[in-house]
Amino acid sequence: MDLEKQPQQPLTPAVPPPAEVLNGDDIRASDADRDRIADILREAMAEGRLTADEHAERVDLVYRAKTVGELQPLVRDLPAASGSTAQGLGPRPYSYGPEAPEGPADNLVAVFSSSVRKGRWRVGGRTNAFALFGSVEIDLTEALFGQRFTVINATAIFGSVEVRVPENISLRGNGTGVFGGFEVKSLESADPEAPVVVVNGYAVFGSVEAKPKRGKFVADLQRRLRKHLGH
16 A cells, blocks of 8 residues: 655754843942942941941942842841942942042951051042941052042941141031941142042941041142143
């Protein structure tokens, strides 16, 4: 018995699997993301919502986080997490000076240790200094300023953050001491184009201090700033 020949069906081309779409929580965290979460934690501690130990533990996790998903649980139980700061609508202005400068921040962390930044170095627009049972020293007297405004966010818990600046720049600040001291010796340079250093933060059973270093000056301020600003 002859078998009836069946027409050969065309082969269906293999369809490649759809590309995996990253969940929002899997996106790599930026320095700006970490800074926003750190700001929420700082406010929560100032309001008494977090103890010093809880704040220190969470801040440590903030700067270790690699993805956005690792950051969100750290502020999920805080009211500020539902506001614009957590949703990335941009950083809020500081008490003095401009909004946070763009670009990544420098992070100086001292936990049962010390961290020092001094000598001839190029200071960035933003620096976060955190001391827990340790000390952070930031010496700007020989630093090169690539921008006019420099913001330093300082937090000292059972520790100290010390900032030294040259005498011919402007120094401003705002902060709080809780069983500790927050002291910024304000300066206003006679040069309208001189760098401005803004120190913000708080101290809990610790100290944050910013003042000029006697006899230290940044030379050729006007020429140097005009060169960096492209004028």
